[in-house]
Amino acid sequence: MQRQGAGITITQHILKQQRENPVATGAFTTLLNELIVAAKVISREVNKAGLVDILGSTGKINVQEEKVQKLDVFSNQIIIERMQHIGQLWCMGSEEDPDLIDIPPRFPKGDYILVFDPLDGSSNIDVNVSIGTIFGIYKRKSISSGSEPLLDDILQPGINQVAAGYFIYGSSTIMVYTTGKNTGVHGFTLFPSLGEFLLSHESIRIPEQGKIYSVNEGYHSYWDEKTRALVNHFKNSGKKTGHSYTARYVGSLVADFHRNLLKGGIFMYPADSKDPKKPTGKLRLMVEANPLAMVIKEAGGYASDGHGPILDIDPTELHQRVPLYIGSKKDVELAEAFISGKRTESS
Ligand code: AHM
Ligand code: MG
Numbered sequence: 001m002q003r004q005g006a007g008i009t010i011t012q013h014i015l016k017q018q019r020e021n022p023v024a025t026g027a028f029t030t031l032l033n034e035l036i037v038a039a040k041v042i043s044r045e046v047n048k049a050g051l052v053d054i055l056g057s058t059g060k061i062n063v064q065e066e067k068v069q070k071l072d073v074f075s076n077q078i079i080i081e082r083m084q085h086i087g088q089l090w091c092m093g094s095e096e097d098p099d100l101i102d103i104p105p106r107f108p109k110g111d112y113i114l115v116f117d118p119l120d121g122s123s124n125i126d127v128n129v130s131i132g133t134i135f136g137i138y139k140r141k142s143i144s145s146g147s148e149p150l151l152d153d154i155l156q157p158g159i160n161q162v163a164a165g166y167f168i169y170g171s172s173t174i175m176v177y178t179t180g181k182n183t184g185v186h187g188f189t190l191f192p193s194l195g196e197f198l199l200s201h202e203s204i205r206i207p208e209q210g211k212i213y214s215v216n217e218g219y220h221s222y223w224d225e226k227t228r229a230l231v232n233h234f235k236n237s238g239k240k241t242g243h244s245y246t247a248r249y250v251g252s253l254v255a256d257f258h259r260n261l262l263k264g265g266i267f268m269y270p271a272d273s274k275d276p277k278k279p280t281g282k283l284r285l286m287v288e289a290n291p292l293a294m295v296i297k298e299a300g301g302y303a304s305d306g307h308g309p310i311l312d313i314d315p316t317e318l319h320q321r322v323p324l325y326i327g328s329k330k331d332v333e334l335a336e337a338f339i340s341g342k343r344t345e346s347s
Contacts, residue, residue: 007198010036010175010188017179031088031112031137032163036175036197038082039133042075042119043173043190046131071125072096075118075133088112090140091149093318095120095287100154100318112162113138113154117287121252130170132254136291137163154318158290158311165295168254174200176258178298185261185299201262206301209330210264213245214256222272229345230338231268253283257292257326261299266327266335270306278321285315285322292326302332306339 014029049071076096083089084103088110092101095117103109114137121131138156140149158164165177173190175197187201213234220228238244245265250256256267269281283289293303293310303310303326313322325335337343 007191007200010197010199013186013188013199017183021179021181021183027088027110028112028137028162030086031083031110031114032177034082034086035079035114035135038079039167039173039175040190040195041078041082042133043167043169045071045074046119046125046169049125072119072122079116079118079133083114086110089114091153092116093154093286094118095284095319098319100149100151102149111140113140113149113156115154115286115291117284120254120288121250124250124252124255129250129252130168130255131252132169132258133167134254134288134291135165136161136286136294151318154286155315157314158285158293159309161290161294161311163294164291166254166257166291168258170255170258174258176201176204176261176295178295180294180298183298185295204261204299206261206296206299206328207264208300208328209243210260210266210328211243211245212248212260212263212265213268213331214247214249214260214265215268215270216249216251217247219270219272219274222274223270224273226339226341227270227272230270230335232345233334233338234266253288253292257296260327261296261301264328264331266325266331268326268335269324270339271323280321281323283321283324285310285313285320286318289322289324289326296326300329301327302329304332304336306336308336 011033014032018029076094080101085107087108089103090109090111090113093115094101116135118133119131120134124131138160139162140153163179168174174187176185176187178185184203187204188197189200190197215231234245260267269283271279271281289310296303305323306325325332
């Protein structure tokens with residue numbers, strides 16, 4: 001067993017990657033490091049959420065007559081406050097903010113763009129189930145796009161991301177990230193006593209085919225026939241093909257994704273007719289699907305909207321929603337075959 005103190009810290013790892021990649025600059029390292037600090041603060045607050053009266057709706061007053069802040073609102077503020085002053089960001093986009101987040105004029109601007117979901121899985125916050133922070137990093141499209149950031153600067157396909165990853169606040173806090181270009185997907189576990197993330201999962205690869213399917217089957221009656229046929233396939237596949245699946249659904253994307261990344265399988269949030277305003281399902285392309293799609297691709301898996309790669313979608317809105325099929329390559333390709341109508345239950 002590795003002794004504490006002998007591990008590689010996340011900072012060492014980022015610096016090593018920077019040395020190996022001649023185009024990477026200290027600016028990028030600064031950016032990631034500051035994001036890690038923000039995540040450590042969030043992790044601390046998540047861990048003590050059961051102990052202090054931090055839970056509840058924004059605007060409520062707790063017993064100390066302090067304003068109670070929802071943990072997801074708090075996480076959003078921490079990330080914005082920590083990231084806006086470092087001089088590396090052109091602008092940000094968050095699940096919690098309707099518009100792009102500008103860098104206040106008192107701080108210098110940089111060329112990177114950070115998109116994030118500060119605390120994903122909000123329905124699980126109050127019940128001690130794993131939640132997470134998801135992030136994607138882009139470079140600004142063109143230096144000639146003026147002095148003020150425009151929505152167009154953020155609206156880039158996921159394939160343009162220069163890094164992406166997530167923090168999962170679970171039985172321990174883990175950061176998983178990739179800088180793409182075959183540099184691998186790496187996981188780091190936070191040692192609370194050291195205050196450091198240490199390398200715990202090097203070069204993660206997802207199995208080509210898994211045994212887990214993750215979907216909210218409560219929406220069965222809101223799915224179309226193709227989606228139902230697909231999910232039926234996962235349920236009946238054992239008897240038909242000998243390759244059986246088991247169902248796992250936490251309801252926190254980061255937790256479901258992380259488990260499937262390590263064990264293999266598919267996570268699905270299909271289009272449904274539950275809410276006519278969200279006929280494409282619930283998950284957001286920019287802050288949820290794209291970062292995880294970059295991670296899964298780098299780990300040897302695949303992410304699709306049912307018709308093609310998530311990473312190729314040209315976004316038109318910051319909060320655009322998208323059906324998501326993500327995980328082991330063979331499982332996601334199978335999902336695509338059903339959703340595109342190339343395959344039916346009986347074929
Ligand atoms: P949130 O960003 O408001 O927390 O919503 C996203 C979450 C994901 O973590 C999870 O995969 C999904 O919502 C679960 O939704 P549902 O309860 O509809 O199955
Ligand atoms: Mg979310």
